[in-house]
Amino acid sequence: IVPINPFEVESSLDYDALLGSIRYSFVNDLIGSMVIDSHEDLVAAWGDIIATESTLEKAGITSMNIEAAKDKLGEVPLSSADALDAAADWSDAEIRNEYISEWHTFALEKYDSATGLAAAARTELSTQLQTEREALIAQYEAQIDEAKAQTQNNLYMGLGGGLVVGAIIGYAIAYYMSRKSEVAAVEA
Numbered sequence: 001i002v003p004i005n006p007f008e009v010e011s012s013l014d015y016d017a018l019l020g021s022i023r024y025s026f027v028n029d030l031i032g033s034m035v036i037d038s039h040e041d042l043v044a045a046w047g048d049i050i051a052t053e054s055t056l057e058k059a060g061i062t063s064m065n066i067e068a069a070k071d072k073l074g075e076v077p078l079s080s081a082d083a084l085d086a087a088a089d090w091s092d093a094e095i096r097n098e099y100i101s102e103w104h105t106f107a108l109e110k111y112d113s114a115t116g117l118a119a120a121a122r123t124e125l126s127t128q129l130q131t132e133r134e135a136l137i138a139q140y141e142a143q144i145d146e147a148k149a150q151t152q153n154n155l156y157m158g159l160g161g162g163l164v165v166g167a168i169i170g171y172a173i174a175y176y177m178s179r180k181s182e183v184a185a186v187e188a
Contacts (some may be wrong), residue, residue, distance in 0.1 A: 019084075026087040029096065033103040034077070038111065045073060045111040045118075052118045056125055063124050069117035077106040 035042060049069050056063055078086065089095045 022087050023083065026083060026090050029090075029100050030077075030083075030103060033100045034107040037104055038107045041108055041111040042073075045069075045114045048115050048118045049073070052121050052125075056121060059125060059129065061125055061128055063121035065117045065121035065124060069114040069121065072110055072114040072117060075110055077103050 049066065052069075053066050056066060086095070086099055
């Protein structure tokens, strides 16, 4: 059971039937030229923007270009007042076809521009990732150089320590041998 009777609900929408009927054919042609006739380009532009935005989000990077691309796709070819003026002459096939042609061109240019902005956002991402990569490489190279220096220092310390220990052992053996000779001379 539906708890609300839709026929008893007051609508908050102020629909202007006269305006709606004036704009009916006009809006149909506008949607046809900007969405239906150029649907493939529209889908490609949105797909590019969505994929780029997803990649940017995963990378934790923001781009004004991707926002500009979305704004670009929301642009319309004329104002509401211009639309009303055009709708008044909409029965004239020449004027109608001129508008439809302009809108189709506008749509294709808009989609191309939005795709270009998405590409610029990807370039920003690529540049930032390259910069981060170079910084990490420099950091790793510095750590490797530090480890090499530490290794070399340890080697020199080991060699120096080995020389000292060798000298002490050599001195001890020489001392022992000389004492052995003295003891043998005293006993003889």
